[in-house]
Amino acid sequence: MNFDERIRNVSIIGAAGKMGSGIALLMAGEMARSKLKPENRDFKYRLNLIDVSDDALDGLSGYLRAQLTKAGEKACVMLRELYKDREELVENFDIIPAFVDDATSLIRMGTDLNVVKDSHVIFEAIIEDKDIKVDVLKKLDSISGKDTLYLTNTSSIPIHVLNDEAKLGGRIIGFHFYNPPAVQRLAELIPADKTTQELKDFSSELAKRLRKKIVPSNDIAGFIGNGHFLRDGLYAIAEAKKLSKDHALAGGIYIMNKISQDLLVRPMGIFQLIDYVGVDVYHCISQTVSGYIKGEKLTDDLLDKMMEKKVMGGQRADGSQKDGFLKYEKGRPAGVYDLDSGKYKMFDPQGWSGELDKKLGKYPEGFYPWRTLLMDPKKEEKLSAFFKNLNASSTLGSKLATAYLKNSKQIGQKLVDSKVAKSAEDVNAVLLNGFYHLYGPINDYV
């Protein structure tokens, strides 16, 4: 079965979730483009979107229409070519809605797994829990044909574990999209030891069609992206705890978040990133990965305490940020969670947070925020000059940031040494493309 034949019937399990809905959007677009080719017009295409939550599926349809419209607007030059023999479609005003209609007409939504019986490809994007995933995969395999391919979006569970426990005979691969899938260019590709060549080839072609940059990762829990993120976050938590002796835990979290954003020139501070991913998701990754990797402490009791207090972070359906380690106002951090009182301590530039800013010291010369450097063609030169000054600076902020940079580099190097990543370039590519860092962790800056 070739690629075009395979994508004529696709199912996505967990389709109403954050990742599933993004994958649904990408696949609806790709399947519609494929169907519009003259040689494919007579074939039936079907995209089954399945989720346990019927309520969540209600919102999915509107989301997909809106996002497919945006995708059509961006790709209109190509769409005009695809629709060139449809004489009644003249203006972009005609063509873009036609594309949205064609894409949505392939979709069937529901909660019943049985519709996957004719699917040649199934994406799994359900909760990050090994036992539930295995259970669902087994059910799917009992319904669908024996040549159906499974692409799991797990970000931490080893693929060979899923393959062996669900008895899929190598018909599963890790195809880890980044959030949000429609925007992020990166996907980590994680074949298990037994993954079939056909599935590897299919995945490479799929990445090409979806214009994703693939970074291969070996099948070791956490892979490259979360392998780095998990350890990076745990380091920040440990440092925040050390700082809590003088500045209370909220002060420590404030400091580590601030220096990891400003002085490491990242798009967001580490605690803001954990909140963005979801404290609950981060906690789950930590539990999962530590179950597979022995001899290294990859959990922290602070995360357990946050879970007990039900401070979860993550996003609402409209994409706005929920409160987690930090409190958000208009999408921006405005306070820090105080574990003892269970309340948020609001930033106070004239008071406590202003005092901490002073203690961190003046930023070294050559500092530019991440956003300023993002499109700057001379960013490498500027970063190099800034980090040189950072290393030479003796302020509290600079010392913490330099140590953080060194630790991030060690994490990256460890991913290469422990054969999770094939090379330093692959580690850097994941952080550059999946996390929007301006530089890879394995660098000459420290």
Added chain:
Amino acid sequence: MAKHRKKVYAAAGYNTVSFGSGRKEFHPKKVRPGLEQYIEEAGKGVIAQINDVNNIDEGVIGNFMAARFNRQGNLPGFIPTIDPSLEYKPCTRVEGACGSGGLALYTSIKTVLSDLADVVLCIGVEVQNTYKAIYGADILGGAGHYMSQRKNGHAYFFPGQFSDRAGACYEKFGYDYMRKGMATWYVRAIENARKNPKAQEYHNSIEDLFATGMTPPNPKVFVDHLNVYDCSKVSDGASALIFASEEGLNKIGIERKDAVEVVSWGQSQADVTKLPEDPTRLTTTHRSCQKAYETSGLSSKDIGIAEVHDCFSIGGLLHLEAAGFAEYGKAAGFVADGGTKSDSEIPVNPTGGLVGFGHYTGGTGVRQAVDLVHQLTTKAGDCQVKITPERPYGLMISMGGNDRTVTCMIFKKAD
């Protein structure tokens, strides 16, 4: 074409900000002024410069596509919203695509020449940010022939049309030579716009403008032969000014030193159902300029400042050739060598032009006339160029469609 039987003057010009992406205060999701606010601001800007609004006899408004951009027709009805005294006065709307502003000028002048009015309020307006650029491209595509051209045209229809012109010029005169001229056009447009607080590119802070202008075209996401910097942006705005007879000027209390005289004009119409025969030339524009030169006995050597219709950098270059400022095929080199700078013999678009100032399509022709009034009466602020006695004339070209509806006009400071 007959010479004017009496003198017609222009004065009391006003431009709103050209609003759209590039302005710091612009955000696509924020509420913006609409047609009503722009017409009112421009109209009141003019009225503030005359002694009594009751002395306005007629109104003319130029607009291209309010019916689609704003779902609004009957634009003459907005002229009385500027001031109650304008109610029940004769008002007319004219349309000739992006050349609507030029037609509004031309119609206002004819109204004065006809002796039916001594003072005409001339307005041009367009509000286009109501649609994303990909749909705006459809609406502006109405400047071409829908039945024969739209289906096979580019998603970005007009950029596609001028991309074809650029491609033909690359082939005939060389890619590097043309691209350097086009990139320099962009540099000049932004440098001039940075001196004009009302320009859409006033806040532009790109360091290396030339390198930006040289960005290779990317046909996958845009057209074959132009990059986005070769194009004017999507703009909202309005411009207005007064056209008056000698008595009219006296009636509204405008002194000669604050007015310019309409020396001559040439208006030419080409068949909208046809495509240009030679994509490397703007023949209709050339005709219009020739008419304006012939009736006045002037040539390009007499012109000391020009406002050309650079909806695309390539269009700007071809206009220089059509108006006789550069020989055929030589405009790219002329611009690259500094020929259009504000301190050169023939400063072109010193307030930024369509690429730098912005292009509220149906209002642009009026904006060009307002800027020439300001320049020739030494009221152009930081954008002011030196007008010498040897070259005292200002020329403007307003173009609709792909060199279809073209008005050329020559002004000089009133004696």
